[in-house]
Amino acid sequence: MGTAAAEKSSPEGDIITIDHLKKSFGGHEVLKDISLKLAKGENLVIMGKSGTGKSVLIKCIVRLIEPDAGEIKILGKDVLKLNADELNDVRKKIGFLFQSAALYDSMTVRENLEFPLREVRKKNEEIEQMVEEALKNVGLLDVIDKMPSELSGGMRKRIGLARTLILRPEVILYDEPNTGLDPITTREISKLIVELKDKYQTSSIIITHDSECARITANRIMIINEGLCVAEGTYEELEKSEDEFVSSFFTKQD
């Protein structure tokens, strides 16, 4: 294992490094050449038009989609070279909030939250406690016995977030956590993301179209267009950008 030394030396450094990632579907090049780094304790916001491959990018990180070329390292592990069991171990350290929340329709909220814990050997009371704490974190303890179909869009997203948090991930990937929600819920979720980061010292990648969400959550912003990274910087830097495309993400459309 030549990488053992490298694995040890990185814990304080970057949590995720992506190098020259490429992915096409058929003839359609979605990701042309993407490289990025996520530092420990950092919130990286990724912005870009619909259909530019933002979801594809973070799905590649957890290998829900196999990239064509490039390298992805998470917590020092070369994700693309792992076998199924090793990959599962890495995945347990990563939380993934889906654009659609992806709650399990046939299960209650409680069962949804218990599901990721099935392979964790713990006593029932302990699991009960973890479920309740996760729900408290998102302020939805009272819906514990409801079915997902009884919840509003914002509640579903928050339950999805609670389910993501229950394994205490070191990294969280948010796919449009506040698309399709009203402005107030949007702001609540953005604040929740920051709170959770402070509480559990997680590092996150957040995909969003919403400039306010970016303002609240981002330590750093990356803008992707046509499969390439076109701008990178803090909110203040990018907001003032001369580039028309970049600044278009930050102008309020009324």
Place this chain on the structure above:
Amino acid sequence: MKKDATVLEENGEEAKKQASKFSIAYLSERLDDFFGQVDTFTRFTLRFFKEAFMPPYEVNEFLKQCYLVGNKSLPLVGLTALIMGLVFTMQSRPTLTKFGAQSWLPAMVAIAMIREISPVITALICAGKVGSGIGAELASMRVTEQIDAMEVSGNRPFKYLVVTRVMAITLMVPLLAIFSDSISLLGSFIGVNLQGDTTAKLFLSHIFEKLDFIDVFPAIIKTFFFGFAIGIISCYKGYNSNSGTEGVGRAANTSVVQASLTIFIIDMLAVQVANFFT
């Protein structure tokens, strides 16, 4: 001018598309597609056997699925079996009477029911009720990213969703078929008694005098294969569905159609195999 040119071009494209339906290229594309499907289906089936024997076992989910399969199809299977037994008896009576073989009626109906009608009807009902349900359920879980969500949380959706369902149906179809056998005999008993008078004891002794091990055993064995076919086909269609909401309907539909067809094919092979051994 320019406009005309594009129109012409479009017509050309259209004509090409029409022609290509009969061309060798089109044919080979379809063949590729077909063998691609066969390939992924084979992998899917092999993966089932691999994961089925690997711990941890999802016992609770398996039992829940068994319950659901039974619960969904029991009333329909029972009612159909009762009617089939009754009607088949009434239909056969005139012919048998003509040949003076009326005393054969219970045994003949029982043999036909147990060997052929009951297993096939049960399997078809399960394909319609359970197969379409599984196809649609897994496809909608795929579309709404629930399967992906299970995967990224480090759980094994294939084992949890596919293995449990396939095993549950493989076990439940034979049980339902046995249930159907008994109910169809009840139907036949009613049919016999509609004209004439037979005690249950006499009716049963008529049957068991003529009924052989070879009538019952292969019939039950083949229902395991029916169940497995329904399970693996509908899980395959649902789990690999990948084209949005319309894919959900398509998965449900093709699950039923292909499972039903496969049931008849297995049935045909089963007859050959059973005859080989007698």
